[in-house]
Amino acid sequence: MERFRRVILGGGMVAGYALKEMVKLGVEPGDVCVVSMDEDLPYVRPSRRRANSTSILR
Numbered sequence: 554m555e556r557f558r559r560v561i562l563g564g565g566m567v568a569g570y571a572l573k574e575m576v577k578l579g580v581e582p583g584d585v586c587v588v589s590m591d592e593d594l595p596y597v598r599p600s601r602r603r604a605n606s607t608s609i610l611r
Contacts (some may be wrong), residue, residue, distance in 0.1 A: 557586035585606025 559580065561568045564587050572595070576586060 558584045561587045564591040564595055566595055569595025
């Protein structure tokens, strides 16, 4: 059984931001596990008010 130091439950937009911040803080890629039923990676859904926005997590 693989063990992780950190686990994020849920794979939505907030999980993506949490992972992004963890990377900034120096967390290694193998230290985090995201548990989610989502099939896609986290991404930002553009606001309806900003129809021209193409923002994604990078």
